[in-house]
Amino acid sequence: MPADPEPTDAEVWRRAVDGDGEGFGVLFDRHSRAVYNHCFRRVGDWSAAEELTSVVFLEAWRRRAQVRLDGDSALPWLLGVAANVTRNRNRALRRQRAALARIPVHPDACDHADAVAERLDAERAMAGLLRLVRRLSRDDQDVLALCAGDGLSYAQAALALGVPVGTVRSRLSRARSRLRDLARAEPRALLSGERAMALNPAEEEL
Template identity: 40%
Template sequence: MLTTPSGTEPDVPPGPVTDAAVLRESLRRPERFAEIFDRHGDEIHRYVARRLGPAMAEDVVAETFLAAFRKRGRYDPGRPDARPWLYGIATHALREHRRAEARRNRALARAVPARPEENFDDRSTARVAAGRLRPELAAALTRLSAADRDLLLLIAWADLSYDEAAQAIGVPVGTIKSRLHRIRKKLHRAFGGAHPLQENAT
C-alpha cells in the first residue's frame, strides 16, 4: 500500500459522479440538475436536429429537459447513465412533432443528393443533417410506422445499445431485437441489400 512520507495513506481522487447521483442530489439542490444538461444537452440536440431540423430542435430539447427535471424523482438510481432515459423523453417529445418530421422527410426525399466533392465540415448544421439523410433514406423512413422509426433511429443515430433502447422505449429487449430484424429486412429490400444507415451509405 502506498503511503505519504508521514505514514498516512495518500488521498485518492474521487471517481466520476454518475448521472444517477447528480439526479438524486438535485432533489435536494435543484441547481445540480444543470449538470445533466451540460453532460447530455448537445448530444440530445444533435439527435433531434437530425430528425426535425435545427429550427425546431431548440424547443424540443427544452421540452425534453423540462420534463426530465419534473420526473427526476422517479429516476431509477440503479442506472448510472441517464442517456437512455433522456432519449426516451426526447422520443416522447418528438411525437408532438410527427407532422413536422414527416414534412421534413418528404422534402428531403425530393431533394437532390449533395455532391461528393462538397466539404461537409464547412456546412451549417442544417445542411449536414440534410446531407446525411439522403433522399432514398428519407423516403424509406416515411414508409415506416412512427414507432419503428423511433426505434431504428435510436439505434442508428443515437447509438443506443439494445438494452438502452429497451429502457428508452419501455419494452423488453427481446421485442427490440425482433422489431429491428423486421425493420432491417424492410430497408434492405428497399435498398437492394445495402445497409442504408451505415456512414459510407449516407
Template identity: 50%
Template sequence: MENSLRARVRAGDPDAFRHLFDEHASVVHRHAVRMTGNWVVADDIVSLTFLEAWRLRERVLPGDDSLRPWLLGIATNVTRNTARAARRHQAALSRIPPPDPVPDFADEVTQRLADTEELAAAQRALSAMRRGEREVFTLCVWEGLDAATAAEALGVAVGTVRSRLSRARKRLRKLTERELGLPPDSRTEKREVQRPAAVGQSPGSRHQAARSTQEKKR
C-alpha cells in the same frame, strides 16, 4: 467524488440539472435533428426534453448508470408528440427567444447546408418505417443504445425492440434494393434534396401542422 448524480437529479438539485444539460444537451439535440430533419424543431425538443426531465425527475431510479438513455427516451416521447409537450410547458417555452434563423458563424451555415441533404435523404428512409421502428432504429443504431437500454428508455419490452429493429432492417433492405434498381442518376442529389413527403404516421406530420402558425410569424 460525485455523490450519485441520479440522487441529486431526483432531489431536484439545480446544479445537477445544469450538469445534466451541459453533458447531454448536444446528444439530445443531435438525436432531435436526425429524427426530425428540422433544426428549429430540434431546438424546441431540447428544451422540452429537459423541462420534462425536470418534471419527471422523481422517476429516476437510483444507481450510477448514465442518464443519457433516460433523456433520449424523453426526447423520443417529446418528438412523438411535440404539441402535447409544448402545451405542458407553454409558459417556460414561450420565454425562450427563438433561435436565430441565420446562425452566427459561417462555419455553422456551411455545415448545416452540407447536412441538409443528408438529413432529408435520411428522413425519406425513416418515413418508410413505422413510428416504433423509427424510434428504436435511431436510438439503437444512431445513438448506440443496446436493445435493453433502448427498451427501458422507451418503456417497451426488449423483444419489442428486437423485432422492431428487424422490421426496420427489412424495410431498409427493400428500400436500398429499390434505389439500386433505379437508373443511376436519379439517385443523386436531385432527389435527395427534396423534402420527404409527409407520411401519415411520421412524427413530422403532426408537428408540422402544429407549427404552421409559427412559420407564419417568422
C-alpha cells in the same frame, strides 16, 4: 492525491430531486449533445433539434421526482423522452401542413423558396433519408434511431422504450430489412442521407 471520482448520473439525479439546479446542469452537460443528435436525426432540422432538446430537459426537470433510473446512466431515459417529443412534433407538423394546404394562396404572397433552398446542406441531405425512415412504423423508427443512430445497446433501448429486449431485437431487424428494401427502390435518398449522417450534428453548437 487522486481527484474525487465523478458522481454517477443516479447520484446527480438524486441531488436534482432535492432541488439542486447545478446538479441537474451536470446531466445537461453530459447528455445534451446525444439528445440533440437524436432529435436532429428524427426531424432533420438544426433549429428544431435545439428546441426539442430544451423540451426534453425541461420535461426531465419537471418529472425528476417521479423518475427512478434503472442503472447509473440517465441517457436511455432521456432518449426515450426525446423519442416521444420528436414523434409529437412530427405529428403536429403534419396537422399544420394539412391545415395550411387548405388555405388558398394569395397571388401576391411572398415566395420564400430561395430562402428555404439556402438551408444547411445537412438538412437537405437528411431529408432524403427521413423520407424513407418515416415510411417505417413509429415503433420501428424509434428503435432504429436509438440503436443505429444513438448507439444504445439492446438493453438500453429497451429501457428507453419500456419494452422487452427481445422486442427491441425484432423491431430493429425488421426496421433494417424494410429500410434496405426502400433504399433499393430509392437509392438516391439513401445516399443523401448517408452524407447527412457523415456531417456530424455534434459539431453544431446548441
